[in-house]
Amino acid sequence: xxxxxPLHLIADVLLFAIMPAALxxxxxxxxxxxxxxxxxxxxxxxxxxxxxTGVGLWWRGxxxxxxxxxWNRLPWLALAALGxxxxxxxxxxxxxxxxxxxxxxxxxxxxxxxxxxxxDATLWLVPALAGSILALWVxxxxxxxxxxxxxxxxxxxxxxxxxxxxxxxxxxxRLTDAAVVVSATxxxxxxxxxxxRSDAGGAIPxxxxxxxxxxxMGQQETYSDVPWPAFALAALAPLALACTLxxxxxxxxxxxxLRLALILVPLATALALAMSTGPLQYx
Amino acid sequence: xxxxxxxxAALTAVVTAVGAGAAEIALTGKNxxxxxxxxxxxxxxxxGFKEVSGTASFTAQDPASLKLNVVIDMExxxxxxxxxxxxxxxxDFFGIKSNPKSKFVSTKVEKAGDGYKVTGDLTMCGQxxxxxxxxxITTSGDALTLASKFAIDRTQWGMTYGKGKIDDEVKLSVSVxxx
Numbered sequence: 001x002x003x004x005x006p007l008h009l010i011a012d013v014l015l016f017a018i019m020p021a022a023l024x025x026x027x028x029x030x031x032x033x034x035x036x037x038x039x040x041x042x043x044x045x046x047x048x049x050x051x052x053t054g055v056g057l058w059w060r061g062x063x064x065x066x067x068x069x070x071w072n073r074l075p076w077l078a079l080a081a082l083g084x085x086x087x088x089x090x091x092x093x094x095x096x097x098x099x100x101x102x103x104x105x106x107x108x109x110x111x112x113x114x115x116x117x118x119x120d121a122t123l124w125l126v127p128a129l130a131g132s133i134l135a136l137w138v139x140x141x142x143x144x145x146x147x148x149x150x151x152x153x154x155x156x157x158x159x160x161x162x163x164x165x166x167x168x169x170x171x172x173x174r175l176t177d178a179a180v181v182v183s184a185t186x187x188x189x190x191x192x193x194x195x196x197r198s199d200a201g202g203a204i205p206x207x208x209x210x211x212x213x214x215x216x217m218g219q220q221e222t223y224s225d226v227p228w229p230a231f232a233l234a235a236l237a238p239l240a241l242a243c244t245l246x247x248x249x250x251x252x253x254x255x256x257x258l259r260l261a262l263i264l265v266p267l268a269t270a271l272a273l274a275m276s277t278g279p280l281q282y283x
Numbered sequence: 284x285x286x287x288x289x290x291x292a293a294l295t296a297v298v299t300a301v302g303a304g305a306a307e308i309a310l311t312g313k314n315x316x317x318x319x320x321x322x323x324x325x326x327x328x329x330x331g332f333k334e335v336s337g338t339a340s341f342t343a344q345d346p347a348s349l350k351l352n353v354v355i356d357m358e359x360x361x362x363x364x365x366x367x368x369x370x371x372x373x374x375d376f377f378g379i380k381s382n383p384k385s386k387f388v389s390t391k392v393e394k395a396g397d398g399y400k401v402t403g404d405l406t407m408c409g410q411x412x413x414x415x416x417x418x419x420i421t422t423s424g425d426a427l428t429l430a431s432k433f434a435i436d437r438t439q440w441g442m443t444y445g446k447g448k449i450d451d452e453v454k455l456s457v458s459v460x461x462x
Contacts, residue, residue: 061443061444061446068381068409069378069381069409071374071381115381170373171366171369171370171372171373171375172370172373172374172375173370173375173444173445174373174374174375174444175374217374220380221373221374221378221380221381222369222372222373222374222380223368223369223372223373223379224369278366281364281366281367
């Protein structure tokens, strides 16, 4: 049985990563709901994700690599994806354009965030990252409203949390902090969406960029024995929710439990692969 | 005419004499050692870099003429714990995948008390900052010895992870024994 981190480290993450991010997210969403009503919940979710993640990342000093690293663009590109997603949602675009928007955004993100030398050396990385972002974006934004109960955001929160577990085994506490912060904001979004029974799908584009982006950054920038499938499984686990597409009549606790169960296997596998490299050392 | 010939001969003799004292030697991991000690409230860790390259040029018997150009291969980082070495190479500290080399280029060496003061530009994590450190330097013929212990503030080069839990000051030891 792996040992837990020391209590002071757990308290540090709770007090200075999870709680500030979750609190800021919830406050923003409740404020938007108060002034705009549940119809504005997509906007509230997007703003909540941006605000909670921004506060959390700033507080922890996470996601800032060397001054010339293109990976530094990841949070800004996630913010851009949030804005583009909202604009596409409110513009009521034709079906074809609605598919083109996430496709072009995902491609641009992958192109801009992967370092030039890596792009040249591993040609398939750009389409792989773009494809992951696109799949997560399209699938999860569709499911977030069916029903609008926050269960998709809860699934994403779990995926980010496990991605944090993979990243800490890969040897980077900074990227782990980033993953945990986003996990906390998504958990807050899930809670507010569940209470208000509203569509919080406005946050999905940002999460769709950050999850595979963080996983790829961790896999590329660290020196560890954690195998690449651990990173890939953590990033792509939410795609298992595609199995619920035919279950249009399912709702409530039954659907939520099914969604959580579907991602358990890939997430548990990701964590087991990461932990197979040996115990963490906390001192 | 005779005066001109004499002047040319005298100039040639001076240039030859000056040139005869100049030396340039290659710095490698075999003749150059760079180690560090990082501390925190309840302990410390040490490590260093195995692969170093560059040049040291100087005039014999004049250590103040020393010019150093050192490149450190960051992949050669080692520590007293293999997992710590991986952590130091990660984006939390050196971010070696993005910054595979660090560099020191000296700009001035001047006498200071019993030893010398070396000033130069240290580039780490993609950022260049001026540093000055004391050193004991001897040069004779084409041999150079240099020994220095000093400290830097890692946060100046963007290594801010663990601020408050890990000390910002990192102690460095540099020694060169080359000919």
